[in-house]
Amino acid sequence: xxxxxxxxxxxxxxxxxxxxxxxxxxxxxxxxxxxxxxxxxxxxxxxxxxxxxxxxxxxxxxxxxxxxxxxxxxxxxxxxxxxxxxxxxxxxxxxxxxxxxx
Numbered sequence: 001x002x003x004x005x006x007x008x009x010x011x012x013x014x015x016x017x018x019x020x021x022x023x024x025x026x027x028x029x030x031x032x033x034x035x036x037x038x039x040x041x042x043x044x045x046x047x048x049x050x051x052x053x054x055x056x057x058x059x060x061x062x063x064x065x066x067x068x069x070x071x072x073x074x075x076x077x078x079x080x081x082x083x084x085x086x087x088x089x090x091x092x093x094x095x096x097x098x099x100x101x102x
Contacts, residue, residue: 008034
């Protein structure tokens with residue numbers, strides 16, 4: 001199991017306590033690379049979905065959730081990416097500019 005999990009570069013691995021593991025990745029590309037390297041991206045082992053949305057703050061994001069199974073273990077793998085950096089308000093931009101110039 002350790003070799004399977006460490007085939008990729010997850011940032012969090014958590015035992016859910018019910019025979020299921022939660023695995024978080026920093027990027028969708030990292031999650032997809034792990035699924036491929038671990039051989040968990042085949043249709044008989046993987047259920048997943050991609051989602052595009054907007055946080056209540058207005059910041060857009062993409063996420064990928066994948067639910068592969070491995071030797072009876074259900075793995076909940078997830079990654080979220082923010083697709084557009086949040087713009088700083090004018091006061092913050094001015095204050096940072098003044099600080100950098102000082």
